[in-house]
Amino acid sequence: MTVTSATGTMRIVRPRRVIRRSEAKWTWLLVGVIAAILLIWEAAVSWLQLIPASFLPPPTAIAVSFGKLLVDPEFWGAFGYSLGNVAIGLVIAVVVGVTVGLAVGWSPVLRFTVAPFLWLLYSTPKVALAPLFILGLGLGSESKIALVFLLAVFPIILNTMEGAVTVSTSLVNAGRVYGVNGVALGWKIIVPATLPYSLSGIQRGAALGFTGEVLGEFLGGTGGLGHMLEYAAYQFQMDDAIAMVIVMVIIANLTLLLISTLRRRLAPWYDDRKIAGAS
Amino acid sequence: MTTTSIERNEAGAPLISVRDLSVSYDVARTGKRLTAIEGVDLDVHEGEFITVLGPSGCGKTTFMNVVAGLVKPTTGTVLVGGSPVTGPGPDRAVVFQDYALLPWRTVFDNVKFGLEMQKELKGAGWRERVQDAIELVGLAGFEQSYPRELSGGMQQRVGLARAVVAEPRILLMDEPLGAVDALTREVMRDEIEKLMAATGKTVLFITHSIEEAILLGDRIVVFKSHPGAIKEIIETGLERPRSERSIQHDPRFLELRDHLWDALQGEATAAAVSK
Ligand SMILES: Nc1ncnc2c1ncn2[C@@H]1O[C@H](COP(=O)(O)OP(=O)(O)O)[C@@H](O)[C@H]1O
Ligand SMILES: [Mg+2]
Numbered sequence: 001m002t003v004t005s006a007t008g009t010m011r012i013v014r015p016r017r018v019i020r021r022s023e024a025k026w027t028w029l030l031v032g033v034i035a036a037i038l039l040i041w042e043a044a045v046s047w048l049q050l051i052p053a054s055f056l057p058p059p060t061a062i063a064v065s066f067g068k069l070l071v072d073p074e075f076w077g078a079f080g081y082s083l084g085n086v087a088i089g090l091v092i093a094v095v096v097g098v099t100v101g102l103a104v105g106w107s108p109v110l111r112f113t114v115a116p117f118l119w120l121l122y123s124t125p126k127v128a129l130a131p132l133f134i135l136g137l138g139l140g141s142e143s144k145i146a147l148v149f150l151l152a153v154f155p156i157i158l159n160t161m162e163g164a165v166t167v168s169t170s171l172v173n174a175g176r177v178y179g180v181n182g183v184a185l186g187w188k189i190i191v192p193a194t195l196p197y198s199l200s201g202i203q204r205g206a207a208l209g210f211t212g213e214v215l216g217e218f219l220g221g222t223g224g225l226g227h228m229l230e231y232a233a234y235q236f237q238m239d240d241a242i243a244m245v246i247v248m249v250i251i252a253n254l255t256l257l258l259i260s261t262l263r264r265r266l267a268p269w270y271d272d273r274k275i276a277g278a279s
Numbered sequence: 280m281t282t283t284s285i286e287r288n289e290a291g292a293p294l295i296s297v298r299d300l301s302v303s304y305d306v307a308r309t310g311k312r313l314t315a316i317e318g319v320d321l322d323v324h325e326g327e328f329i330t331v332l333g334p335s336g337c338g339k340t341t342f343m344n345v346v347a348g349l350v351k352p353t354t355g356t357v358l359v360g361g362s363p364v365t366g367p368g369p370d371r372a373v374v375f376q377d378y379a380l381l382p383w384r385t386v387f388d389n390v391k392f393g394l395e396m397q398k399e400l401k402g403a404g405w406r407e408r409v410q411d412a413i414e415l416v417g418l419a420g421f422e423q424s425y426p427r428e429l430s431g432g433m434q435q436r437v438g439l440a441r442a443v444v445a446e447p448r449i450l451l452m453d454e455p456l457g458a459v460d461a462l463t464r465e466v467m468r469d470e471i472e473k474l475m476a477a478t479g480k481t482v483l484f485i486t487h488s489i490e491e492a493i494l495l496g497d498r499i500v501v502f503k504s505h506p507g508a509i510k511e512i513i514e515t516g517l518e519r520p521r522s523e524r525s526i527q528h529d530p531r532f533l534e535l536r537d538h539l540w541d542a543l544q545g546e547a548t549a550a551a552v553s554k
Contacts, residue, residue: 173349174379177367178441179396192383269382269425 057239065243075228082224083251085141086206086213089148093205097153098198101160106190115161122154127215134220144216144224151212152205156198163197164190196270199263206255214248225251292361293322294448294481295346300355302341315341316507319355321500325448328475328482330496332489332539334546338507339485340376343451346483347373359449369396372442374452378434380426386413386437387422393441412444415474432463439471443478450475452484456491468494469522476519489539493532494521501539503546510542 038059044050045058053061069075104110104118130147137143167190175181175189217226225248232240263270300319303312316338323329331339344350345357348367357364359371372393380389390409413422416436426434435455442450455471456464472495475482486492492499496515503510517531526532 168377168379170375170377170379171381173344173347174373174375174381174392176349177347177371177373178392179367179369181366189381192381195383267383269427 054236054238057242061239062242062246065237065239066246069240069243069247078223078225078228079247081141082213082217082226085144085224086148086210088141089145089213090152090202090206090209092145093149093152093156093209094202096149097156097201097205098160101157101198101201102164102186102190102194104157105161105164105194106186111161111165118154118157118161122158126150126154127212130212130215130219134216139220139222144213144221147212147216148209152202152209155204155208156201159201159204160194160198163194166197167193196263196267199259199267203256203259203263206259207252210248210252210255291325294325294327294360295321295323295483296356296358297321297346298356298358300342300345300357301353302338302345302350303353314506318508321509321512323481323483325481326479328484328495328497329500330492330498331483331485331500331502332487332492332543333502333507333510334504334543335487337502337504337546339487339502340453341507342502343373343453343483343485346449347371347451349373367396369445370447371449371451372445372447374435374438374442374450374455376454376457378426378431378438378458380434380437380441382426385423385425386418386429389426389437390440390444393444397445408444412440415443416440417470430463432459432467435459435467439474443474443480448481450480450482450484452482454485454487457487465523471495472519472521489536489543490523492539493517493535494523494526499535499539501542510546513538 041056042058042060045053045056046060057065104114129150133143133146133150137146171189171193172185175185180188213224214226214229217224218230221227225244229241229244229248232244297319301314301317303314306313319342321329331342333339341350345352346359346364348364348371359368381392384392387409390412391405393412394405394408410422413419416439418433418436418440421429421433426437429437435458438455442452456467459467468491471484475495482495484491484495486495493515499513499515501510501513502508513535515531515535517526517529
């Protein structure tokens with residue numbers, strides 16, 4: 001080609017990155033509110049003794065229990081047991097969910113026949129099935145893994161499906177025009193276009209799966225964080241029980257953070273705020 | 280007003296030859312068949328710049344998609360370089376109205392996507408070709424940007440680079456500037472005019488802007504709707520190089536503009552009445 005540049009006199013200026021300064025302000029406000037609540041709580045229980053400490057232990061007592069937990073080998077054993085089950089259940093759910101979601105989203109036939117059932121199952125309260133799982137699969141890991149899978153798989157399927165359905169025709173056309181077809185069209189266009197949706201489903205699936213694990217251990221388990229929590233509650237060791245709950249909240253949030261970081265890494269092109277997804 | 284027939288006094292067979300082309304779609308919602316275009320005949324010779332002008336919904340995109348190999352003709356034939364079109368091919372590239380860039384690829388990798396069909400990625404020199412195409416459309420320095428970081432005009436420059444990188448014989452452009460802001464549109468019109476004049480490509484350029492059709496086209500194919508069909512074909516006969524500015528006061532431009540205005544006005548009214 002002989003033309004060196006087709007640009008006229010227009011200069012193209014790189015768009016500035018958006019700085020989210022206001023978000024930092026909100027974080028500080030949140031920290032302030034939490035500090036205030038803790039202070040009032042401590043005052044009500046330890047200093048004014050409005051509430052008996054055996055019912056609601058003061059934050060300082062919970063902090064001590066929390067510290068003890070972190071050096072307790074039994075806790076770390078339970079931690080490993082629970083997270084291991086969640087991880088196994090979640091991996092199976094991701095493989096099954098993404099595969100089924102892509103297939104159903106891509107094939108109109110499957111979409112009309114299978115999708116209604118998926119939505120029906122998704123909206124069924126599956127936790128109600130937890131006792132059946134424990135009866136059927138026993139008190140060990142199997143029933144927990146099955147429960148994690150069951151709770152995690154639907155948001156993954158449905159989000160992936162939605163992603164696959166909404167891939168724009170012109171992207172597929174662009175793929176075809178530039179020589180991509182058949183299976184390659186799937187993994188060069190459909191899969192990457194769907195990835196952010198899948199990750200969004202996985203994020204929600206992980207949160208639900210973790211709930212499933214704890215619930216399973218609660219209902220009938222021989223180990224894990226849920227089991228430890230149940231034990232502490234029966235012993236009426238409220239400080240231990242609350243410390244356990246805090247641990248779970250931390251785990252759940254770290255998982256969400258991990259997956260949203262992953263999402264930003266794997267799909268940096270996608271604006272988080274654009275994906276609503278099934279929830 | 281000179282309305283030439285489809286035959287042109289040029290040596291050799293036409294590069295694109297469309298005969299009695301009709302396309303109808305099954306409309307799932309109503310269960311009926313919709314005739315998008317009917318009885319379209321057109322010959323396009325190597326190096327010609329054809330603009331296709333018509334109201335929206337008259338089948339311009341459908342027509343272009345058939346030439347691109349994305350839509351199969353219901354009846355009729357489309358020959359490119361003498362052989363029937365059976366699907367997309369490396370001899371044709373498309374610039375889409377909504378850009379259709381892959382959002383997960385950088386500018387560089389999007390342009391590289393244009394070489395996908397060539398199997399030339401393995402050959403030497405492909406990096407230079409991609410870089411040249413990026414520079415050609417004035418996007419040097421943005422190789423590592425993602426499409427979402429670019430303005431609409433810049434995204435379409437990427438679309439243009441992706442189309443020209445493999446040096447296809449035919450460029451198909453479907454309202455490429457339709458979604459671009461007015462100021463950028465005028466700049467880019469002139470750029471496309473220069474670019475195509477320099478490369479001598481055969482172009483099928485769809486638009487619903489009268490000025491654009493005149494500025495860019497050697498011939499203007501005017502479509503009518505219900506059903507979509509060619510209403511007339513007009514030779515512009517304006518000197519090249521042209522620019523937005525140079526043709527503004529050209530009497531031929533004014534004459535063409537008035538004529539097309541009347542033709543489209545009639546179409547728009549007919550379309551409104553028939554609905
Ligand atoms: N895939 C399709 N299925 C059904 N109808 C379609 C399809 N594509 C286009 N049409 C219809 O065909 C007609 C022509 O569409 P199109 O070629 O996009 O026109 P234009 O590009 O001129 O606006 C319109 O009425 C449109 O609704
Ligand atoms: Mg169109």
